[in-house]
Amino acid sequence: MNFPSTAVASTPGVMLIRVGQAGSALRWDAAGRCWRWADPVGSQLYAWPAAPAVPSGVRMLESASAMACCSSGRVLLGLGKRLGIVELPQPGQPSRPLQAQVLVTIDAAEPRTSISDGCADRHGNFVFGTANTGQDKRPIGSFYQYSQRYGLRRLALPAVAAAASIAFSPDGRRMVFADAVRGAIMQCDYEPERAKVSNVKLRSELLQQGAGAAIFDRDGNLWSVQGGVLVQYDGDGQALQRIVLAREAAASVAFGGEQLNQLLVLGAQLKSEAQQLQGSLHGVVELGVPSEKPDFLRLGELASAVTQRLPLVELKTQTLPTATLAEQVSTGRLPAALTIAANPPRGVLWLPLRSVRYRIAMPREHAAVLKRGGWREVAQLPWLDGPSGSHTHLLLRDMFERHGLSPRIVMQHDDQANLDALVRAGAGCALLREETALAGAASNDFIVWGQARVDAMLGFILPYERASEPALVALSSIIQTIWKPRAAITPAQL
Numbered sequence: 296m297n298f299p300s301t302a303v304a305s306t307p308g309v310m311l312i313r314v315g316q317a318g319s320a321l322r323w324d325a326a327g328r329c330w331r332w333a334d335p336v337g338s339q340l341y342a343w344p345a346a347p348a349v350p351s352g353v354r355m356l357e358s359a360s361a362m363a364c365c366s367s368g369r370v371l372l373g374l375g376k377r378l379g380i381v382e383l384p385q386p387g388q389p390s391r392p393l394q395a396q397v398l399v400t401i402d403a404a405e406p407r408t409s410i411s412d413g414c415a416d417r418h419g420n421f422v423f424g425t426a427n428t429g430q431d432k433r434p435i436g437s438f439y440q441y442s443q444r445y446g447l448r449r450l451a452l453p454a455v456a457a458a459a460s461i462a463f464s465p466d467g468r469r470m471v472f473a474d475a476v477r478g479a480i481m482q483c484d485y486e487p488e489r490a491k492v493s494n495v496k497l498r499s500e501l502l503q504q505g506a507g508a509a510i511f512d513r514d515g516n517l518w519s520v521q522g523g524v525l526v527q528y529d530g531d532g533q534a535l536q537r538i539v540l541a542r543e544a545a546a547s548v549a550f551g552g553e554q555l556n557q558l559l560v561l562g563a564q565l566k567s568e569a570q571q572l573q574g575s576l577h578g579v580v581e582l583g584v585p586s587e588k589p590d591f592l593r594l595g596e597l598a599s600a601v602t603q604r605l606p607l608v609e610l611k612t613q614t615l616p617t618a619t620l621a622e623q624v625s626t627g628r629l630p631a632a633l634t635i636a637a638n639p640p641r642g643v644l645w646l647p648l649r650s651v652r653y654r655i656a657m658p659r660e661h662a663a664v665l666k667r668g669g670w671r672e673v674a675q676l677p678w679l680d681g682p683s684g685s686h687t688h689l690l691l692r693d694m695f696e697r698h699g700l701s702p703r704i705v706m707q708h709d710d711q712a713n714l715d716a717l718v719r720a721g722a723g724c725a726l727l728r729e730e731t732a733l734a735g736a737a738s739n740d741f742i743v744w745g746q747a748r749v750d751a752m753l754g755f756i757l758p759y760e761r762a763s764e765p766a767l768v769a770l771s772s773i774i775q776t777i778w779k780p781r782a783a784i785t786p787a788q789l
Contacts, residue, residue, distance in 0.1 A: 320373075321508065321561055322414070323551030324364035327383070330551050330559050331370065333359035338644050338759065340370065340381075340393060353384060354759060355393045358644065361413035361423050373410035373423055375639070375647070376401050378441055392759075399447050401425060401439065406750040407650040408436055411475070412459045412508075416440075417467025418487040422450070424458020424472065428752070429650035432456045432476050440490045448490040452483065460509035460519060471498055471517060473506035480506060480519060480532075499532040508547040518558070520545045525560060579609045580766050583620045583632030585686050586711040591728070592633055592753075593777050600773045608766065618684030620756070627758045631767055635686040637693065637751045644762050646755040646771070648778045653690060653751065654732040655744040658721040662742055670698045673744065677723035678702040681711045690749045691726050715740075 321332040329342045339352045340359070361373030371380050372395055379395025402408050402425065413423025425436040436458050438450040452472065459475035463485065470485040470492065482498035485491075503522035510518050515530040523544025527535045538545075546561040580601075584592055594612065601610045615623070615632075621640035623629035639645040661676055674695055680702070681687035695702050705723050708714065714725040715732075719740045726749060727735070736743045755774050757767055 320360060320362045320412075321547035321549040321559065322362055322364050323549055323555070323559075324370075326364065326366060326368045328553075330549060331362070331364060332547065332561060333362050333372065338762070340383075353393055355381070355395075357395065357639075358646065361410050363413070363415040363421050371398075371421055373413050375409050376403065378410075378421070378423075399441060401447070402437065405435065406752070409647060411436065411457050412461050414461050414463070414510075416463045416470070416485070416487050417465075420487055420490075422461055422463075422470070424455065424461060426455075426457035426475070428647050434474065434477070436474075438472065440487070445490065450490060450492050452492055452495065453481075459506045462509040462511055462517065464511055465513055465515055471509060473501075473509070475506050478506070480509070480517070480528075482532075497532075499528050499534070502526050502534060502537055507545075508549075510549055512550060512558075513555070518548050520548055578607075578766070579611050580770060581611050581613060581630055582770070583615050583623065583629045583634070584612050585617055585620065585633065585635050586614050586681065586709065587635070588712045596777050597773065600777065601770075604773060605766075605769055608769075616682055616684035617686040617689060624756045624758055627761060630758065630761055630764075631770060632756050633753065634756055635751050635753050637690060637749075639752070639754065640756060642759075643756040644759055646757075646775070648753045648755060648774070651751045651753050652729040653726045653749040654729050655724060655747045656715065656718045656727045656732045656735060656741050657724045657744055658718060658741055659739070660721065661724070670695075670700060673724070673747075674698075674700040674702050676703065677705040679714055679717050679723040679725040680704045680707050681714075682707055682709055685711060686751065687711045687714070687726055690751060694726070694747065694749050 321330060324331050327342065329344055331340060331342050333340050338355045338358045340355055341352045357374045359372040359374055363371040365371060369380050369382055371378065374395055377400050378398045380398060381393040381395045384391070401410060407427055407429040408425040409428050410423055411426035413421060416422050420440050420442040422438070422440050424438045427433055427435045434454040434456045436455040438452045438458060440448045440450060455474035456476035457474060458472065460471060460473035460480055462471050463469065467487065468485060469482055471480055471482045473480045479497055479501055480499040481495060483492045483495040501521050503524045503526070505522040507520035509520070512518065516535065517528040519526045519528065525538040525545045525548060529535050540560065540562055544562065548558065548560050551557055551559055584594070589595060598610055601608055617634050617636055620629065620632040620634045621643060624632050625642035634640065635651060655673070657676065680691060691702060708717065715727055715735055717723065718725050718727070719735065732743050735741050755771070757771070761767055
């Protein structure tokens, strides 16, 4: 079924268009009588219209991907793998970064997942889902219900690569959801008191790839953001209209106003602003990187995209240890960096890109250790390490310290991107990225000790105070495009 695209402009009382960010969580705050949305890139919480003597944007210490406005005036946020709640500043109070009180950690044993979408049901429970932040995008995300009365309860819904489009029918007895990476819009029967779901079935096919925010109106029609386009479905799941914003892609949508009859649509500012900046920015942008292979960091794709979108900008990379990258970005000496860490570094804006798993690779002559040895014997083997503060050094030390041991280091090597060549030559054991380790083992270059795995994340970091600079906004937009699910950047996306 095909529908003509309808470009729309701001129409007070029916449809309003405000500037937001791709991935923004938009909600109506009845207590504050305003819409609120969280910027997942700049770690800002915005309000519109803002109350007198209250700033329209307040900086948060962490980025949020899901939110709900509470009747108490506080805001519930999905922060990576945690749910937290923040107190908003009162009129006349000085603006300060919002620090969330952590309520619960989600799926702590699985480092690859992060909260991706969520909203309040019709009974005041917060229902949300998680996404696989790894490159493989396997369906390991789940859905949950959280309440003060019952705490955290998992919903028995199919696993997804990235939970999206969570919404509830006007009577609260039906829930819709989607997989942002793979699928159509699904629906199920929902019992909030028991956190029970049943009768899961297809509701609607997507008209555009990429399910995003969704919300029901009072008549039971579903409004769905799909690949930057807004689609309205009737109560039976049939598409009624497809709406394309005149100048930018839709990022999120929510009903609000005193009668809940105003539909606010956020335009994806990050992409449109970066496009407007094309050709107007010039100079050098420095980017810190860890010692890793350029293909893994996608530096070639990044350089190509910068050349096409920002032709007057020169990208200059600087290879530094992880600890140094975090310290220089937090102090503002370095404007941005890619980094690998087991936990998000403090004092910087953190944007996770993908999970990274490391394995122990050994020269083949140490095969006997695989049969008879444990951690103590492995620690006594010759080990190759990175420089102090590097991701390899920190992950290696932490792995052995958990067993009360220290590895016997025979060589510190600055070039961690090519440690596999040293293992292949028999120089010693090393922590290698899982894909590199398994490929070497398959080629009989070395062996992999199967008892040990170390998980970390590749992320993009910015100084809080510089995150809104035009060049860094443009760079953030490009990096998000490169690392978005299932696609490298292509000329058509530019």
